[in-house]
Amino acid sequence: MRRLASLGMAIAVAVTPVAVVTTTATPAHAYCLTQISRWKYASYTLHSRKSIPTSWNASVKSAMRQWSGIKGSGLKYYGPQVRSNAANPAFQIEKINFANAGIPDYPGITLGVEKSKGSRHSTAAVELNSRFTWNTSGAMSQSKRKTDVWTVAVHEMGHASGLSHTGACGAMTKAEKASVMNVTWTKKRYPNSDDKAGIAKLY
Numbered sequence: 655m656r657r658l659a660s661l662g663m664a665i666a667v668a669v670t671p672v673a674v675v676t677t678t679a680t681p682a683h684a685y686c687l688t689q690i691s692r693w694k695y696a697s698y699t700l701h702s703r704k705s706i707p708t709s710w711n712a713s714v715k716s717a718m719r720q721w722s723g724i725k726g727s728g729l730k731y732y733g734p735q736v737r738s739n740a741a742n743p744a745f746q747i748e749k750i751n752f753a754n755a756g757i758p759d760y761p762g763i764t765l766g767v768e769k770s771k772g773s774r775h776s777t778a779a780v781e782l783n784s785r786f787t788w789n790t791s792g793a794m795s796q797s798k799r800k801t802d803v804w805t806v807a808v809h810e811m812g813h814a815s816g817l818s819h820t821g822a823c824g825a826m827t828k829a830e831k832a833s834v835m836n837v838t839w840t841k842k843r844y845p846n847s848d849d850k851a852g853i854a855k856l857y
């Protein structure tokens with residue numbers, strides 16, 4: 655499978671908490687679309703696999719909803735269908751052991767299939783690494799390998815939706831640093847105005 659984003663959260667070294675930012679970045683670089691394309695269609699149902707603990711369901715659903723129905727965008731997500739065993743769903747989330755799968759030691763990764771580079775993708779699988787210690791309370795610690803389900807899921811679903819890391823497009827503004835697409839190892843559950851502008855641009 656082609657990786658939509660082999661860009662896990664572990665590659666970030668920034669640990670400085672990002673202050674709340676009320677300014678809006680200039681539109682030209684408000685979001686980054688450079689490495690990932692958008693979905694082929696604008697509506698998908700998320701299938702949450704049996705490997706996702708029931709106690710994570712609310713976080714997974716909340717993360718998914720952040721990207722659905724954004725003003726000015728036609729992108730819609732439905733579900734999640736929990737404990738799904740559907741064959742080959744277009745959009746899924748699961749927990750796997752990245753070491754066993756030969757994936758770098760990130761908390762999360764999004765895998766997908768594109769017919770060719772830059773073409774719209776027809777599948778996306780959000781993978782969460784079982785080798786991290788997950789919680790639903792918002793705790794994030796790179797050194798302790800603590801990861802908040804919602805924070806990581808919303809970031810990976812941003813990739814699935816077509817957003818790259820904001821830093822992949824050059825120097826970031828304050829607002830871009832506050833994006834959920836900029837990894838900071840802090841609790842960051844809500845797409846900001848830049849993230850939403852990116853989705854509105856794509857769909």
Ligand SMILES: [Zn+2]
Pocket residue numbers: 659661662663809813819
């Ligand atoms: Zn990422």
